[in-house]
Amino acid sequence: MTELSQIPNVGKQTEQDLIAMGYTSIESLKGKSAEMLYAENCRMRGCTVDRCQLYLYRAVEYFINTENPNPDKCKWWLWKDDFFDPSPCGAKCVECVSFPSTCKGCRKIKGNVFWLRYTGDEVCPIWKCCKDRRRENCGGCPELPCTRFMKDPSISDDENEANLRKMIERLDNL
16 A cells, blocks of 8 residues: 555555556646546556546545645545536536535536525526526627626625636636
8 A cells, every 4th residue: 555545535446546557656646637647547448447537536636736625525426527517607616615515516406506695596597597598508608708697795806806707718618
């Protein structure tokens, strides 16, 4: 057993795979992306590895590259596409401070987000718009960003502006 086994979700097989790919320490994994590790693992095995391994590598990437990782976010199943891919508004559930303790993810809660108590809406207007238009998210929408994008009253104007920029950039890249 090496120090790699100290990483949440890394069992014997994943540890062996990482070592076979040349990663022998936690430090050697710093800066590596989950997608790169998954692609390397697939090449090494000569086949497409179960996608759950990608989710595990996303959790590993988070743990390794985050200064103070939240133990609640280190579970591999929280890094599935539903939580990792941009939500309808372009936010990523896994990056939200409310996920997974207060919020279980936009797709899972069907737009019934915690901040509705501030707005009086029954459901997130962006989630509803995407659902009504049968869209996965706002990417490619000619109205982006529209009036459905609201300020989060629990954070500052600067944080709201930074978040909106990040969400729009993600949606523009889809």
